[in-house]
Amino acid sequence: MRLRTAILALACAAACWADTLTLRNGQVVQGTYMGGTARTVKMQVDDTVKTYDVTDIATLQFTPPASTASAKPGTAGAGVRKAPAAAPEHI
Secondary structure, rough: OOOHHHHHHHHHHHHHHEEEEEEEEOEEEEEEEEOOOEEEEEEEEEEEEEEEHHHHEEEEEEOOOOOOOOOOOOOOOOOOOOOOOOOOOOO
């Protein structure tokens, strides 16, 4: 039962991470940005990768991943040690 709940939660979270591509004709495409070139943009929509010409694109919005509830405030970078400051050089 817990496994099914976890899988459902992950599926819902993945659906919320979609990037949004708005075309000049008003069509809105939600998927995952897969890269592109100077002339094209590739978006994965469901199980297919579609290519769009940049002249047809009005906007492209990237949705950052939501923060997880398991992350504890103030622990960012925990476990990462900083290098000691170097002694100033005398000229």
